[in-house]
Amino acid sequence: MKWLKKQAELYPQKAFLNDFTFEQINQRVDKTARHLAPLVAKKTRVALLSENSVEMAVVLFALLGLSKEILLLNTHLTTYELTEQVNELEIDRVFNSDLLKEKMTDSISFSDILATKAEPVSLSVNFPDEKIAVIMNTSATTGKFKSVPITWGMISNHVKASQKMLGLYEDDNWLIILPMFHVSGLSIIMRSLYNATSATIFDKFDKNQLLEVVNSGKINMISLVPTILTRIADKLNGNNLRLILLGGEFIPQPLIQKCQELALPVYKTYGMTESFSQSVTFNILDFPDKTISVGRPLPGIKIEIRNPDLSGVGEIWLKSPMLMTAYLGQKPYGAAFETGDIGYLDRDGFLYLLNRRKDIIISGGENIYPKEIEDLVYSLPEIKECAVVAKTDAKWGQVPILFVSGQISKEKLENFLTEKLAKYKRPQTIIFMDELPKNASGKILRKELKA
Template sequence: MNRYVTQHRRDAMALVTASVSLTWAELSAESARLAHFLERVAPEARHIGLRAANSADYVIAVHAIQLLGKVLVPLNTRLTMSELAGQIETADIDVLLVDEPIELSITQFALTSRDEASLATPHEWADDEVMSLMFTSGTTGRAKAVKQTFGNHIASAEAAKTRLGYGMSDRMLIVTPLFHMSGLAQVYRSARFGSTLYVEPRFDVVQTLELIETARITHISLVAVMLQRLLDAGLSRHQLRLLLVGGGPVPRPLLEEAERRQLPVAQTYGMTETCSQVATLLPSEALAHIGSSGQSIAPTQLRINADGEIEVNGPTVTPGYYRQPEADAWTPDGYWQTGDLGTIKDGYLYVHDRRSDLIISGGENIYPAEIESVLLRCQGIQDVGVVGRPDPTWGAIPVAFTVGTFDFDEAIQLLHDHLASYKHPKAWIAVDELPRNANGKLMRHRLKEADHDSSR
């Protein structure tokens, strides 16, 4: 990535937060000093974990790790220590960069660490070198580390530029977590094309609206609930050229209101395994193709297999999962099976289920099996099934169906100890038995039907 960063005008603005503004020269200098520090104190470290809130130092660390030729592993700050320990082990993380120390036995350094000296020789990345490991969750609930190569990240940035347009004059606002693909992808696009990156610690409606107006923001990445809140607060176009919305389809009323205000909303479909988006519906197409995620972004190819599953091929697709090759989803002819069900009509992709059991709540992925495995530890819970219930604010919320008599406080404590709060069931339904087929497999669609009937 450094080969592109050094080409940008050195006095042009690279990074802006509430507390600091850095030119490309200053960002490069800070990154090189952190890289020198890491090389000195942890020369043998290969995988470097990054656990911190959004900040200028986070972006500096991303650049520093790539200068060293090390593998970046972003970690979700909302995870419990139990979940975090599992991911550290899975990804073979050698050291952590943190904004606050955590109570785990692993070498940790402050995100603000610097040496006076700078790294002398930056690493030159080859396209097939693994540059980052980013976690997603499998349907078994076990976290999987997705391998993302330098070539994956560059191909993703180039494809986004071709489809949506990114350049040196753009000002990109990040309000989603940098440990998510939607946030990290913007860092690499900025580095590739010289755009100015504005980073907020979290999504705040008032602050976001102010920045869109005063900083003349051109690009912002959101999930639907964020867009809804901005619209409710009076969002206007100003200098916006793109509002990229992922994490599930945008409801028609939101699209219609965005159209009325001439807001350029682009719906997108992608996944961690494809290093961000692989299909995007352009703003001009939004109302003509309601429910669609758009056309594939060249050179990515999409197809639907005989089971209705979306398969993808192209330079942004992961080489596979780290240390879990048995989970890789390749077809014999080189397509990645996404696990998502969809159709393609006249070249436009329609995603029907982001995996049949996946719950997307406020842009966060929640896997029912993960919740079920924790609740089954509770004495008295004989069986449990979790499904998503449509929610006007969050898109969906988890609902737990339980069999047996148990201590509710004990169940809540188990959830608190093992799962981030957004994964906790928001509703509980007691049943005599769960619907299972002859092989014992839970029929979630029956639970969804039962929940629909009970909530009417």
């Protein structure tokens, strides 16, 4: 772990993870690696299952230093699902936190690691760009999961490009509440490690705890998904924050407008596991007339709009050294990556995301973009969450169905939509729910929404 060794030498007493310094984390990683060595001696690929914690980061760094490929497992999955993913990649060594020991009974807990007899070991420092560091399975909002190999080259290119785009300050402290088994959480760890800045790890989202550390000035950077920011925006002290990285799903425009009014430094971002987090970003306060866009590409990323219609709307493709070359077990995809999203670029190079291609509804030959309807519904103050999905229809092929959470009558919502939308775009059915289903990263699971 070249970056960790370097920062431990240059900034030994500087806080890295929570109250632990770079020197302390480096020492813990070395110790843990000595205990891990006999457990992984003949293993190329292992799995790691843990809630957010400093201990998880230490075990992760130790395994990386031992040159292992690490499958990061989603803590929200069932034992059956976890076993399926581990077996798919032919992994027979799983490490997990003590709290999650019961999820996989054949696994080795963090306590078990330290109880294993230590062996002398020399940790790897430099890795070739093509060496796989971690493996993440996609959210699988549709169909079977795909395994994304995150290489050292992807990580290195990302942290450098992110630094150029987001800037760097000596007192930066990034709060991690998003899962570290997800690219949104792991990328923060890697940025902090590369930049020699601090990160504060929360094991879960706690509204009061989050507001306390933000408003006290202890942290100045945070990554959030819209559902969380919606709950806390009006209680945040924007003067203490230099950056709120916001992504993970479509962002309701009323939330952006609210953040503008509160002068919150929100950076809208667009990215994916396949690109190791963000590919596009911008500060809404710097470009108030561009807030419906998702921003401009990071250095080194090129965006192409392929097969555009007459208005310039087409398929979004990416070219970048931060992108994977292929899913595990599949053929390389070529020089550019098809995101599966639909959008367009303006003259200034800002990207506008209209919809996931797979979510577009075709009704009587007309394209219906769920995001257009969702943005409209979100403009109502009574709405908490909403999602529009397709339902098969004998006459029209498909029709839109609206799922909504909020304190509003069905009659008021129907009247509003009748006034604002063309008839073919209006949801044929409105279904009220207490809360819409989401995955670990806060993204609404459309496949679970059925009329």
